[in-house]
Amino acid sequence: MSKKYDVIIVGAGPAGLLAAKAAGENGLDVALLERKPDPTKLTRACGQTLVSMNEYFFGNLCYYNPRDKRICFSSTGFSFRYDGPVQNNYNLNLITPKGHWVKFGDYATQKAKGDNGRIGLSFDKEALFRSLLKECKDCHVDVFSGVLVDRVTPKTDRIVVEGSGKSFEGTYCIAADGCNSKVAEVMGMNVGRYYFCNFIGLSEYVSGIDGPEPDQIIKLYAYLKDGSPHYYLIPLFNPGDFNVLTVTVDPRVDLAGAARWLRESSVIKDWFKKAKVTRRFTANCACYSPIKDAYKDRVLIAGDVGSTQELEIAGAMLSGWKAGQAISTAVRENKIGIEVNGVSEYTKWWLDTYINYYSHEAYMRGMTLPYILRNEDEIEAVYGLIDETLVPCWNPYTGSKAMAGAMAKALAILEKTRPELVQRLRRGKESHPKDLLAEITAISRPPGN
Amino acid sequence: MTKKYDLIVVGAGPAGLLAARAAAESGLDVVLIEKKKDPARLGRACGQTLVAMNERLFGNFCNYNSRDKLIVFSGDGFSARYDGPIQNVYSVLTHSPNGNRVTLGDPSIQRQKGDAGRVAMSFDKEVLFRQWLEHVRELHVEVVGGTPVEQVRPQADRVVVEGGGQIFESSYVIAADGVNSVVARVAGFNERRTYYCNLYALAYEATGVKPPVWDAIVRVGDWIEGTYSSLFIMPRFEEGCSLLVLVTVDPRSNLEAGLEYFASKSCGASWLKDMKKGRRWTAVANCYSPIEEPYKDRILVVGDAAAAQELENSGAMLSGWKAGQAVATAVIEGKVGQEVKGIADYIKWWQATYIKGVSPEDYIKSFAAPFIFENADNVNYFYGLMSGTYPPSYNPYSSPTAAAMKRLVPIIQQQRPDLLDKLKRRALPAAELYAEVTKISKPIMTEE
Numbered sequence: 102m103s104k105k106y107d108v109i110i111v112g113a114g115p116a117g118l119l120a121a122k123a124a125g126e127n128g129l130d131v132a133l134l135e136r137k138p139d140p141t142k143l144t145r146a147c148g149q150t151l152v153s154m155n156e157y158f159f160g161n162l163c164y165y166n167p168r169d170k171r172i173c174f175s176s177t178g179f180s181f182r183y184d185g186p187v188q189n190n191y192n193l194n195l196i197t198p199k200g201h202w203v204k205f206g207d208y209a210t211q212k213a214k215g216d217n218g219r220i221g222l223s224f225d226k227e228a229l230f231r232s233l234l235k236e237c238k239d240c241h242v243d244v245f246s247g248v249l250v251d252r253v254t255p256k257t258d259r260i261v262v263e264g265s266g267k268s269f270e271g272t273y274c275i276a277a278d279g280c281n282s283k284v285a286e287v288m289g290m291n292v293g294r295y296y297f298c299n300f301i302g303l304s305e306y307v308s309g310i311d312g313p314e315p316d317q318i319i320k321l322y323a324y325l326k327d328g329s330p331h332y333y334l335i336p337l338f339n340p341g342d343f344n345v346l347t348v349t350v351d352p353r354v355d356l357a358g359a360a361r362w363l364r365e366s367s368v369i370k371d372w373f374k375k376a377k378v379t380r381r382f383t384a385n386c387a388c389y390s391p392i393k394d395a396y397k398d399r400v401l402i403a404g405d406v407g408s409t410q411e412l413e414i415a416g417a418m419l420s421g422w423k424a425g426q427a428i429s430t431a432v433r434e435n436k437i438g439i440e441v442n443g444v445s446e447y448t449k450w451w452l453d454t455y456i457n458y459y460s461h462e463a464y465m466r467g468m469t470l471p472y473i474l475r476n477e478d479e480i481e482a483v484y485g486l487i488d489e490t491l492v493p494c495w496n497p498y499t500g501s502k503a504m505a506g507a508m509a510k511a512l513a514i515l516e517k518t519r520p521e522l523v524q525r526l527r528r529g530k531e532s533h534p535k536d537l538l539a540e541i542t543a544i545s546r547p548p549g550n
Numbered sequence: 551m552t553k554k555y556d557l558i559v560v561g562a563g564p565a566g567l568l569a570a571r572a573a574a575e576s577g578l579d580v581v582l583i584e585k586k587k588d589p590a591r592l593g594r595a596c597g598q599t600l601v602a603m604n605e606r607l608f609g610n611f612c613n614y615n616s617r618d619k620l621i622v623f624s625g626d627g628f629s630a631r632y633d634g635p636i637q638n639v640y641s642v643l644t645h646s647p648n649g650n651r652v653t654l655g656d657p658s659i660q661r662q663k664g665d666a667g668r669v670a671m672s673f674d675k676e677v678l679f680r681q682w683l684e685h686v687r688e689l690h691v692e693v694v695g696g697t698p699v700e701q702v703r704p705q706a707d708r709v710v711v712e713g714g715g716q717i718f719e720s721s722y723v724i725a726a727d728g729v730n731s732v733v734a735r736v737a738g739f740n741e742r743r744t745y746y747c748n749l750y751a752l753a754y755e756a757t758g759v760k761p762p763v764w765d766a767i768v769r770v771g772d773w774i775e776g777t778y779s780s781l782f783i784m785p786r787f788e789e790g791c792s793l794l795v796l797v798t799v800d801p802r803s804n805l806e807a808g809l810e811y812f813a814s815k816s817c818g819a820s821w822l823k824d825m826k827k828g829r830r831w832t833a834v835a836n837c838y839s840p841i842e843e844p845y846k847d848r849i850l851v852v853g854d855a856a857a858a859q860e861l862e863n864s865g866a867m868l869s870g871w872k873a874g875q876a877v878a879t880a881v882i883e884g885k886v887g888q889e890v891k892g893i894a895d896y897i898k899w900w901q902a903t904y905i906k907g908v909s910p911e912d913y914i915k916s917f918a919a920p921f922i923f924e925n926a927d928n929v930n931y932f933y934g935l936m937s938g939t940y941p942p943s944y945n946p947y948s949s950p951t952a953a954a955m956k957r958l959v960p961i962i963q964q965q966r967p968d969l970l971d972k973l974k975r976r977a978l979p980a981a982e983l984y985a986e987v988t989k990i991s992k993p994i995m996t997e998e
Contacts, residue, residue, distance in 0.1 A: 123624075123627065125618070126615065126618065126620055126622055126629040127613065127615060127620075127622045127624050127629070128613065128614075128615030128616070128617055128618065128620070128622065154886070155886040155887070155888070156886070156888060157888070162879060162882050162883060162886065162888065164576060164577065164878075164882050165577075166575065166576055166577030167577070168577055168690055169574065169575065169577065169689050169690065171575055171576075171577070173575060173576040173577065173878070175572075175576045175875045175876075175878040175879040175882065175892070176875070176879050176892070176895065177627065178572070178626055178627055178628055178871065178872065178875040179627055179628060180575040180576060216885075217885040217886050217887075239618070240615075240617075240618045240620075241617055241618060422627060423627065426624045426625070426627040427624075429622070429624035430611060430624040430625060433611045433613055433624065434611070436663075436665075436666035437604050437605075437611075437666050438666075439605070443624070
């Protein structure tokens with residue numbers, strides 16, 4: 102007979118690891134299942150940054166304490182050790198295909214403030230995995246790797262989770278298996294979500310980049326023959342080392358080709374003269390409207406599972422931590438024999454902090470730009486008018502608000518010169534992102550289908 | 551020049567230690583000032599238990615994870631290592647002077663449930679101090695012992711704290727210096743509080759104690775030479791070892807003589823006849839109405855320092871932890887140029903969870919028996935009617951006997967209408983109930 106766990110956590114990413122640590126600390130018997138054979142290895146593309154370090158995100162100011170090497174969420178009241186490398190990111194620069202820079206934060210001003218001026222923090226996700234796995238093992242979490250969960254069966258008093266020939270029984274399950282969650286799918290939690298598209302990405306560690314400051318983030322738009330990707334250059338830990346992400350929602354885009362185009366043909370190609378690619382990862386994640394009710398039949402979702410595209414790493418950490426605490430409270434309530442409130446406190450938090458606080462449509466609208474401004478000239482005509490330095494931010498929600506403010510001024514000028522663009526932009530703002538992405542949705546299907 | 555800290559924490563008890571740890575984990579420069587020369591030593595009488603472990607207190611189920619040796623609070627989501635000895639408490643037995651007994655939680659049923667059946671847990675506070683001190687030092691907190699704070703001077707951008715011939719400066723101060731907080735007094739937080747009385751305690755570690763149920767908290771109250779005191783027998787870590795705690799609110803009581811009485815003449819004399827007394831502690835605690843606005847001029851008053859009498863160890867831990875996080879948030883907000891709301895969030899929590907969430911006045915009134923019943927016969931009669939077993943609980947803010955008391959009203963009405971009038975006094979404001987002792991008590995300024 103198999104051991105019955107208090108909670109089975111599916112997925113050992115930031116959300117799953119923090120859920121496991123929280124539940125383990127509370128004395129629960131925890132099984133953490135990870136599909137990768139080596140849970141410390143990063144296998145998919147990721148920006149590996151803590152975003153929004155200078156403003157509230159999911160109700161917290163995420164902070165890194167370099168003295169004691171801890172990632173901290175003081176508003177929620179927890180922190181944990183991360184002793185891998187870090188790199189402050191001081192501003193974000195959006196570059197048009199023709200080379201106009203729109204700056205979120207003045208680099209020199211932010212850098213002069215040191216840690217207090219950073220908008221984001223690059224970290225090494227593999228070091229994070231190592232460090233959190235150690236903390237999980239310290240509180241007796243059983244980690245099972247190489248387990249690809251494909252069946253979840255809730256019973257009256259427990260839940261059975263199966264995959265890769267293994268079977269686990271628990272009182273509760275936390276689904277932390279990411280944006281393409283198998284658990285959410287088999288539990289029917291995706292029913293009623295609408296599907297936008299896939300967000301596909303290629304991440305390349307590139308060294309020897311000579312151009313941007315070693316601690317600024319670059320974002321660049323492109324219009325290629327097979328579609329429109331955009332790029333992020335995110336600083337890594339040595340000058341000239343960047344994590345170069347090529348991302349798009351258009352399945353027709355050849356990512357490797359698009360990445361090559363950046364290095365060989367883009368407006369910033371000169372930066373790559375001596376550059377070398379040292380590692381490559383890809384990712385393909387389904388973008389749905391979020392799951393509103395985070396709990397069903399003994400399954401609680403955490404992290405990207407229930408979000409549109411993703412919560413960012415800080416959001417995943419928070420939601421994983423809170424989910425682990427919530428299940429601990431529920432298990433305690435069960436054991437004492439009193440009314441179980443722990444889970445509903447989490448589902449309420451999820452509604453208040455994510456569903457009702459952030460607009461997932463605004464998040465998705467950020468991906469629709471190439472379908473509103475359809476070529477290099479059009480984006481140049483609009484973005485070229487933005488000369489002011491915008492607020493320092495590396496936060497998907499604040500960024501789009503700041504951009505909208507700046508665009509409003511540009512529109513007044515464009516009204517006379519390019520009225521058709523103004524009309525399109527206005528329509529873009531009023532339309533549901535689902536409609537703006539209709540062309541893409543028609544040719545996409547979620548991974549795994 | 552004096553070093554300027556982000557935070558000075560005054561008092562290295564459970565609240566102060568966790569406040570210092572929370573703030574230091576978030577990267578703050580913290581100095582923790584303690585009046586005792588050796589901060590790891592327990593200097594005053596304390597029950598050394600975690601209460602209300604089978605119910606929510608201040609929004610949390612305080613639990614102990616014995617596998618990983620962690621005291622945990624899943625509601626607020628934090629834990630703290632404690633690997634000293636523990637003892638589950640399964641039941642609470644309260645006795646009237648003649649031995650009539652009210653039992654909260656059937657000990658054999660609760661014991662069968664194991665950890666899920668405990669209503670409280672004894673721990674060793676000195677082990678806790680040692681471990682938590684070690685933990686905060688690892689996090690680069692400076693711990694300064696032997697420094698009683700005397701003066702606190704808020705300035706525009708900092709607070710200056712003076713004591714023991716030393717001067718400290720910081721952006722914020724957390725006052726976690728307990729029920730008789732010097733910081734709260736000198737910074738003017740006590741001006742609007744109502745003073746009720748003092749609570750006097752005498753505690754002994756003892757062996758050879760044979761209470762009726764060993765892994766229970768056994769309480770007996772009695773009049774001794776005209777004044778009332780209560781004896782609590784709390785289990786320590788092996789059978790026969792107990793912590794004896796005597797408490798009274800009457801300054802005329804002699805607690806040493808009280809213990810002699812309990813051991814020779816009370817209904818519990820047989821439990822104590824072979825006892826051998828070990829370490830001894832005393833305490834005097836000022837009982838005021840709580841501080842409703844615990845923040846001003848960069849000073850945040852937390853734990854027992856802001857409470858009516860005390861928050862219990864678990865309440866102090868929670869309040870300290872949350873205060874440390876709140877100040878960390880405020881400091882980080884200040885650094886990154888965001889509006890500072892961290893401390894306001896704490897105040898909101900304090901008011902919702904403590905001031906409004908429980909009844910601090912009821913806590914004070916839990917020592918009011920002598921002013922309600924007036925004599926032993928009345929207590930004996932009442933406990934005679936009440937005697938029996940009620941739901942398991944060791945929570946100063948819940949009363950599992952309330953329903954039973956209501957049912958007894960018609961009987962008392964018939965048999966002892968005079969006593970019913972006395973029982974109604976329970977509803978009086980604490981200040982009125984305690985008037986007799988308030989007249990002859992005054993808050994203490996320093997404590998030995």
